[in-house]
Amino acid sequence: MMDIREAIRSRRTVRRFEQQSIPEPVLLDLLEGARLAPSAANLQPLEFLLIDEPARREALFAHLKWGAYVKPRRDPEPDQRPTAYVVALWARERSSFPQWEAGAALQSIILAAAEQGIATCWLGGIDRDGIRSDFGVPDDRDVIGVIALGYPAEAPVLEERDDEVKYWLDDDDVLHVPKRSLGAVLHRNRY
Numbered sequence: 001m002m003d004i005r006e007a008i009r010s011r012r013t014v015r016r017f018e019q020q021s022i023p024e025p026v027l028l029d030l031l032e033g034a035r036l037a038p039s040a041a042n043l044q045p046l047e048f049l050l051i052d053e054p055a056r057r058e059a060l061f062a063h064l065k066w067g068a069y070v071k072p073r074r075d076p077e078p079d080q081r082p083t084a085y086v087v088a089l090w091a092r093e094r095s096s097f098p099q100w101e102a103g104a105a106l107q108s109i110i111l112a113a114a115e116q117g118i119a120t121c122w123l124g125g126i127d128r129d130g131i132r133s134d135f136g137v138p139d140d141r142d143v144i145g146v147i148a149l150g151y152p153a154e155a156p157v158l159e160e161r162d163d164e165v166k167y168w169l170d171d172d173d174v175l176h177v178p179k180r181s182l183g184a185v186l187h188r189n190r191y
Helices: 004-010 022-033 052-060 100-113 128-135
Strands: 044-050 085-091 118-122 141-150 157-158 174-180
Touching: 004 100, 022 044, 022 085, 022 100, 044 052, 044 100, 052 085, 052 128, 085 100, 100 118, 118 157, 128 141
Parallel strands: 157 174
Antiparallel strands: 044 085, 085 141, 118 141
16 A cells, blocks of 8 residues: 555546446545545535446436547546546535535545555536436535546556646657756745
């Protein structure tokens, strides 16, 4: 099992998954980490919809957009799709910081999943109204984001680059993910 620093360094977004189910105790453990994430004034406005039943996964898949830079080559085929999803929901009356709250909670899921050898893809290109309708999300809850989960069927490669942010596929269909260097993003004591 990897430590948190290794999870941070090695984690990459994955869009192709093995068709092996994630055990329920592992899924619940990931959600436990999200539940315990920081919350402004401890108002705890987030709720989570776990989707792991095959028919419900297919229904959710129809509301998701995958990897704009490498579309359509990285839209998962039926035999490469996630085996579970977490949909983050925000109770508006409980807080006015949904992005901050969701960021902390969903990053907790992502890092805990990486520690377990589970790959993730944080999806923001989603049909929120369609998800609300198809999954019975109450009107007083907003759909914030979706995390796709599964065992990885690809191994994206980190590229340290300051001149490019678009990820790409090489001739061998390997996904390359550029990340800006620390020197390019760090300002110390003053900009």
